[in-house]
Amino acid sequence: MGNDPTFPGTGGRIEDLVARALAGERRSIGRLATLVENGGRAAERVLTLLYPKSGHAHVIGITGPPGAGKSTLTNALIGAYRASGDRVAVVAIDPSSERTGGATLGDRIRMTDRYADDGVWVRSMANRGQPGGVAAATGDMVALFDALGYDPILVESVGAGQGEIAIRGLVQTNLVVQAPGAGDHIQALKAGLLETADAHVVNKDDLPGAGRLARDLLSSLDLAWPPGSGETGHVAAVPAVIRVSAQTGSGIDDLMRFLRTRNVVVDNDAGMAVRRARARADITARVTAGYLAGLDGILSQIDDRLVDEVASRRIAPGEAARQVLATDQTRLDNIDT
Amino acid sequence: MGNDPTFPGTGGRIEDLVARALAGERRSIGRLATLVENGGRAAERVLTLLYPKSGHAHVIGITGPPGAGKSTLTNALIGAYRASGDRVAVVAIDPSSERTGGATLGDRIRMTDRYADDGVWVRSMANRGQPGGVAAATGDMVALFDALGYDPILVESVGAGQGEIAIRGLVQTNLVVQAPGAGDHIQALKAGLLETADAHVVNKDDLPGAGRLARDLLSSLDLAWPPGSGETGHVAAVPAVIRVSAQTGSGIDDLMRFLRTRNVVVDNDAGMAVRRARARADITARVTAGYLAGLDGILSQIDDRLVDEVASRRIAPGEAARQVLATDQTRLDNIDT
Numbered sequence: 216m217g218n219d220p221t222f223p224g225t226g227g228r229i230e231d232l233v234a235r236a237l238a239g240e241r242r243s244i245g246r247l248a249t250l251v252e253n254g255g256r257a258a259e260r261v262l263t264l265l266y267p268k269s270g271h272a273h274v275i276g277i278t279g280p281p282g283a284g285k286s287t288l289t290n291a292l293i294g295a296y297r298a299s300g301d302r303v304a305v306v307a308i309d310p311s312s313e314r315t316g317g318a319t320l321g322d323r324i325r326m327t328d329r330y331a332d333d334g335v336w337v338r339s340m341a342n343r344g345q346p347g348g349v350a351a352a353t354g355d356m357v358a359l360f361d362a363l364g365y366d367p368i369l370v371e372s373v374g375a376g377q378g379e380i381a382i383r384g385l386v387q388t389n390l391v392v393q394a395p396g397a398g399d400h401i402q403a404l405k406a407g408l409l410e411t412a413d414a415h416v417v418n419k420d421d422l423p424g425a426g427r428l429a430r431d432l433l434s435s436l437d438l439a440w441p442p443g444s445g446e447t448g449h450v451a452a453v454p455a456v457i458r459v460s461a462q463t464g465s466g467i468d469d470l471m472r473f474l475r476t477r478n479v480v481v482d483n484d485a486g487m488a489v490r491r492a493r494a495r496a497d498i499t500a501r502v503t504a505g506y507l508a509g510l511d512g513i514l515s516q517i518d519d520r521l522v523d524e525v526a527s528r529r530i531a532p533g534e535a536a537r538q539v540l541a542t543d544q545t546r547l548d549n550i551d552t
Numbered sequence: 553m554g555n556d557p558t559f560p561g562t563g564g565r566i567e568d569l570v571a572r573a574l575a576g577e578r579r580s581i582g583r584l585a586t587l588v589e590n591g592g593r594a595a596e597r598v599l600t601l602l603y604p605k606s607g608h609a610h611v612i613g614i615t616g617p618p619g620a621g622k623s624t625l626t627n628a629l630i631g632a633y634r635a636s637g638d639r640v641a642v643v644a645i646d647p648s649s650e651r652t653g654g655a656t657l658g659d660r661i662r663m664t665d666r667y668a669d670d671g672v673w674v675r676s677m678a679n680r681g682q683p684g685g686v687a688a689a690t691g692d693m694v695a696l697f698d699a700l701g702y703d704p705i706l707v708e709s710v711g712a713g714q715g716e717i718a719i720r721g722l723v724q725t726n727l728v729v730q731a732p733g734a735g736d737h738i739q740a741l742k743a744g745l746l747e748t749a750d751a752h753v754v755n756k757d758d759l760p761g762a763g764r765l766a767r768d769l770l771s772s773l774d775l776a777w778p779p780g781s782g783e784t785g786h787v788a789a790v791p792a793v794i795r796v797s798a799q800t801g802s803g804i805d806d807l808m809r810f811l812r813t814r815n816v817v818v819d820n821d822a823g824m825a826v827r828r829a830r831a832r833a834d835i836t837a838r839v840t841a842g843y844l845a846g847l848d849g850i851l852s853q854i855d856d857r858l859v860d861e862v863a864s865r866r867i868a869p870g871e872a873a874r875q876v877l878a879t880d881q882t883r884l885d886n887i888d889t
C-alpha cells in the first residue's frame with residue numbers, strides 16, 4: 216500500500232491533492248488536513264511529500280487554564296497577524312471534545328468572522344489516542360500548514376497538564392495565558408508551566424486582580440531566574456510578563472512586538488543542535504508508541520487453553536510467557552516481509 | 553540452547569540437580585535457587601521440571617513498614633512451624649539491599665540459629681529488574697521451594713509500597729505487620745494494605761500504644777467491612793487483628809491457630825477460578841515485561857544519521873519512526889527462527 220499512488224477516500228491521488236494545496240486550493244488543503252488528522256499510511260504519504268517544505272513558520276503555543284481567555288486571545292492574534300497580511304493557521308488541541316460532545320476550541324474560534332477569511336485555517340485535534348499521542352498528531356498538522364506557507368501557526372491547548380508539556384517541543388514560542396480569578400495560577404506554576412513559558416500573558420487586564428497576578432508572576436520568575444542567571448548565554452532568557460485584554464485589544468501591540476522578536480530562524484550550530492534534539496525526541500516518542508501499540512495484539516495471544524495449562528500447573532508461567540512472545544515473532548515473520 | 557541438557561555454571565545437568573534436590577540434597581537445592589534467582593533459560597528449565605510438582609504449600613506473605621518487626625516475627629513463625637516438624641522456606645524481598653549494601657532481611661534471619669537447621673531455607677531476592685519484575689522472580693522462587701516440599705513458604709518484604717501489592721497474587725494468606733510507634737499505620741492504610749491483609753498482626757504487644765493501634769485497626773476494618781458484608785459468600789472475610797510479641801513469643805499461638813485455618817487447598821470451581829485469574833495475571837505481567845524489554849533495542853536503532861535526516865527535514869518524523877520499527881522486524885526475522 217505504501218507504493219500505491221491512490222488511497223481510498225482521498226478523492227484523487229495524494230500527489231495531486233498536494234500540488235493543488237500548494238497552489239492555494241482551499242478544498243484540497245482541507246482534504247489533506249483530514250488525511251493528516253486521521254493518521255495512518257495516507258497521512259504518512261502526505262508528510263513525506265510536504266515535510267521537506269516545512270520548517271519556516273513561527274510556531275506559537277497558547278496554553279493555560281480553562282477560563283483564561285485563550286480562544287479570545289487566539290482571535291486577537293489572528294486579527295493582528297492578518298492586519299500585516301500574514302496567513303495564519305490555528306491547530307486547537309481539545310482533549311475534552313470527545314468527552315463532552317460540546318463545542319471545541321476550534322468551533323469557538325470558527326464562530327468568529329475569521330473563518331470566512333482565506334488567509335486563516337483552523338483545525339481542531341481531538342486526542343484520539345493515535346500512536347505517538349497528541350504531540351505527534353499535532354506535530355504532523357503543524358508541519359502540513361507550515362509546508363503550505365502558513366506563518367505563524369498558533370497551537371492552542373486546554374488545561375494545565377501533560378498536553379502543554381508535550382507540545383513544548385513543537386513550538387518556538389510558548390505563551391502561558393492566565394487571568395485574574397480564572398483557574399489557579401499557583402497550580403499552573405506547580406504543573407511546571409512556569410518553566411515552559413517564553414512569555415506569561417496576563418489576560419483580562421481590565422479585571423480586578425490583574426495587577427496582583429502580574430506581580431505574583433514577576434516574583435515567581437525572580438525566584439526561578441535569580442539575577443545574572445541569563446548572562447552566561449546558556450540559560451534560557453527570563454520569560455516576559457505581558458498584560459493584555461484580548462477582549463478590548465489593549466496590550467496586543469506589546470504582545471505582537473514580543474512575538475516579532477521571537478520569529479528568528481536560528482541557523483547556527485546551536486540551532487541545529489536544538490533541531491536534532493527535537494527530532495530525536497519526536498522519533499523516539501513515535502517509535503515507542505508504535506512499539507507499544509503492538510502489545511495488545513500479543514496479550515490477546517494469551518488464550519484460555521494456555522491459562523488453564525498454567526492454572527493446573529502443567530506448564531510454568533515463565534514458559535507460557537515465552538510461548539506467547541514466540542507466537543508474536545512467528546506472526547511478525549508471516550506478515551509484510 | 554533450550555534443548556541443550558547442560559548449562560554453563562550449573563555444575564551438572566539440570567535434570568540431575570533437580571533429582572538430587574528432590575531427594576533433599578541441600579547443596580543441589582542451593583544451586584537450583586541460584587539458577588532461579590539469576591533468571592533466563594536455565595531458570596526456565598528448572599521451573600519446567602518443577603512447576604508441575606508445586607501448588608501444595610501454604611504461601612504466607614509478611615509485609616508492613618520498616619521497624620514493625622517483620623524479621624523477628626518471621627523467626628518466631630519459623631520456630632513454631634519447625635516445632636510441628638514442618639519444613640519452612642523464607643523468600644525475603646529486599647529492594648534496598650542493592651542500594652545500601654547493608655544487611656538484607658535474609659542476612660538478619662540467617663544470623664539466628666535457624667540457619668543451621670536442615671528444615672529451613674532462607675533466600676533473599678534483590679529486585680534486579682528481571683523481566684516480569686520482582687513478583688515474577690519471587691513467584692518462581694516460591695514455586696521452586698513449593699515443589700521441593702517446603703510448606704509453609706513465608707514471603708517477607710520491606711516497606712509499604714508496590715512490592716506488597718505485587719506479591720498479593722503470590723500468597724494465599726497475607727499478614728500485614730505493624731507495631732506501635734513504628735512507621736505510620738495510617739500510611740499503611742492509605743497505601744492500600746488494609747485491603748490486602750488477611751490478618752493484621754500488631755507486633756510488640758508489650759509496648760505502650762499497642763492496644764490503641766489494635767483498636768484503630770478494628771475501627772478502620774469496621775468502616776471497610778460494614779456489618780453483614782461478609783454474609784453473601786462473595787465478599788472477602790473481615791481480616792483478623794492478632795496481637796503478638798514476636799520477641800517474647802506471646803500471641804504466636806493465636807497467630808498459628810489462625811494460619812492453620814487458612815491452610816486449606818480450595819479445590820472447587822471457585823478455587824479454580826482464582827487460580828485461572830492468577831495464572832492469567834502472571835502470564836500477562838511476564839509477557840508485558842518481556843515485550844517491553846525489547847523496546848530499548850529498537851530505540852537504539854534511532855541513529856544519528858536518521859536524526860539528521862529529520863532535523864534537516866529530508867524525511868518526516870513519522871516515516872523515520874516507521875523505518876525504525878521495520879528495522880526491528882527485520883532483526884526479528886533474522887534471529888532464532
